[in-house]
Amino acid sequence: MSSCRSATPPVVASLAELLAGATDRVEVRTPDARSGARFERLRIGGDPHFLKIVSPAADWIMRVCGDDGSFEVRAWQGGLYAAMPGVVDHAVVGMALEDTADGPQLAILMTDRTADLVPPGDDVVPADHHADWIDHMAAGHAHFLGWRDTLGLLPLARRFRFFAPATIAPELAAPDVPGPVAVAHRGWGVLAERAPRLHGLVSAVHRDADALAEALRTTPGTFVAGDWKLGNVGRRPDGRTVLLDWLPGEAPPAWDLVWYVALNRARLPESKEATITRHRRRLEAHGVDTAGWWERQLGLCLVAAMATFGWEKAVGDAAELEWWEEAALAGARRW
Numbered sequence: 001m002s003s004c005r006s007a008t009p010p011v012v013a014s015l016a017e018l019l020a021g022a023t024d025r026v027e028v029r030t031p032d033a034r035s036g037a038r039f040e041r042l043r044i045g046g047d048p049h050f051l052k053i054v055s056p057a058a059d060w061i062m063r064v065c066g067d068d069g070s071f072e073v074r075a076w077q078g079g080l081y082a083a084m085p086g087v088v089d090h091a092v093v094g095m096a097l098e099d100t101a102d103g104p105q106l107a108i109l110m111t112d113r114t115a116d117l118v119p120p121g122d123d124v125v126p127a128d129h130h131a132d133w134i135d136h137m138a139a140g141h142a143h144f145l146g147w148r149d150t151l152g153l154l155p156l157a158r159r160f161r162f163f164a165p166a167t168i169a170p171e172l173a174a175p176d177v178p179g180p181v182a183v184a185h186r187g188w189g190v191l192a193e194r195a196p197r198l199h200g201l202v203s204a205v206h207r208d209a210d211a212l213a214e215a216l217r218t219t220p221g222t223f224v225a226g227d228w229k230l231g232n233v234g235r236r237p238d239g240r241t242v243l244l245d246w247l248p249g250e251a252p253p254a255w256d257l258v259w260y261v262a263l264n265r266a267r268l269p270e271s272k273e274a275t276i277t278r279h280r281r282r283l284e285a286h287g288v289d290t291a292g293w294w295e296r297q298l299g300l301c302l303v304a305a306m307a308t309f310g311w312e313k314a315v316g317d318a319a320e321l322e323w324w325e326e327a328a329l330a331g332a333r334r335w
Contacts, residue, residue, distance in 0.1 A: 011077055011095050015053070015107045018096035021045065036060055036178075041112060048112035049093065052245075057102040060171050060178045064162050065154060065247065069106035073097050074151040075248035080223055085143050087136040088225075089113070089240045113242045117234035127269040129235050134275065135282045136241040137228065137260070141253035142286035144223035154226065154249035156216065157209035160307040164206040187311025194314055198306060198325040201332055205307035212304055215335055216252050219297035220288075224251040228260040230267060253283060254294075254301040262305050262312075265320065272323065299331030 012018050019025075025042040036058040040051040055069065056062045062069070073095055075081060081090045091110040098105055118125060161167050163184040171181045192199040205212050226247030234242030257279045261272050268275060276298065280290055306313070306328040313321045 011073055011097065013096065014098050015096050015105070018094055018107055018109055019044075019051070022049070041114075044109075050091075050110045050112040050114065052108045052110070053105065054108075055100070055103060055105040060174075060181060063171065064167050064181075066158055067154065069097050069104040070152070071154050071248055072108065072246055073106065075153055075246065078151045080151075080248060081246075083143075085136070085139045087132075087139055087240050089236055089242050090246070091242060091244060110244070113234055113236075113244070116236050116242045117232075117244075118230040120231070122266060124269050125230065125264075125267050130269050130275075131278065132235070132239060133228075133233060133241055133260075134257075134278050135285075137256055138253070138279055138282035138288075139286050140225070141222045141256070142283055142288045145220055145253070145288055147221065147223045147250065149223075149250035154247050155213075156249065156251050156255075157213040159226070159247070159249075159251065159255070160205055160209040160212060160304045162308055163311055164209075164307070166206070183315060184311040187314040191310050191314035195310075195321060195325045198310060198328055201303065201328060202307040202310045205303065209307070212300060212307070212335070216297065216300050216304070219252055219293045219300075221250050222253050224249060224253075224256045226251070226256065226259070228256050229263040252297045252301055253279075253288075254298045255304065258298075258301045258305040259308075262309050262324075296334040299327075299334040302327045302331040303335070 019042070022042045022044050025040050028039050028041055036054075038053040038058075040053075042049050042051060054062060056067065061067075065071075076092065076095055081092055084090060091113045093109045093111060095109070096107040098107075118129075163181075165185070165188060168181045168184055171178060172185055188199070191202070224247075225243055226249060227245055228243070232244045234244075236242060257276065261268070261275055265272060270278075280294055284290055302324070306324055310324070310328075313324045
């Protein structure tokens with residue numbers, strides 16, 4: 001299989017078929033790998049490739065997402081990767097979804113973009129890179145504005161429950177509790193002590209995430225990649241954005257934005273407020289009229305972000321927690 005994207009995205013039935021002709025296979029550990037996924041570097045036709053292998057049996061992220069391996073496959077087969085604006089490089093060459101003794105296993109073969117990814121660490125990212133990522137994020141949102149999920153991808157309400165106490169309870173019973181899950185469990189308790197009003201709000205979302213999802217559906221939706229953390233993002237030499245490890249589905253444009261701001265805030269070259277304003281302006285530059293709905297959608301997405309990551313803010317510094325508490329409580333008034 002060559003690294004060129006085909007008109008009909010290939011999904012094959014086995015890892016062996018996906019890797020036919022592969023050489024120089026070497027297992028690797030990535031700096032940002034925390035989920036239980038396996039990775040390899042290899043060559044096909046002499047070209048460097050990267051392989052990711054995941055399964056619900058081994059990958060706790062898939063389990064909390066309710067993913068049996070089909071979300072990315074359906075998005076790939078549905079042409080959504082290929083339909084992304086050309087400024088986004090998803091790097092995917094092909095996928096294989098097969099049944100194993102431990103359940104479904106998904107393999108994703110990519111062109112190796114390791115050299116283009118944001119280096120791990122705490123350094124602030126270059127301002128022009130950040131500006132391009134927000135612009136390219138907005139370009140994708142504008143391109144798919146009004147898109148509705150008929151493929152069965154990751155449901156919107158499920159996103160708000162990734163780390164909800166009921167969702168992570170089975171993971172806490174595992175012999176080896178994933179680190180982020182253990183912190184989330186502790187963080188919800190800390191949130192109740194440090195920010196009880198915010199804790200009450202996110203607990204209400206956890207009890208009925210569908211209600212928040214329905215409120216958000218009264219505002220424009222789009223197709224989202226869903227995981228704009230810097231560990232998945234990079235920059236090609238020609239300026240295109242590398243965007244890996246999608247959580248694909250239908251969501252508001254502001255969802256990708258608040259995810260990006262929440263997870264990457266320590267490395268951003270401008271404030272959260274400036275980043276939010278930048279995204280709205282780039283949406284408008286790409287032809288989207290944001291009048292009449294933007295403030296409500298943003299406010300509700302800030303609530304949703306805290307239902308997802310409030311635990312992480314609870315174990316952090318006071319100023320960051322205060323910002324998100326005020327933003328989410330203000331957003332809830334638009335519900």
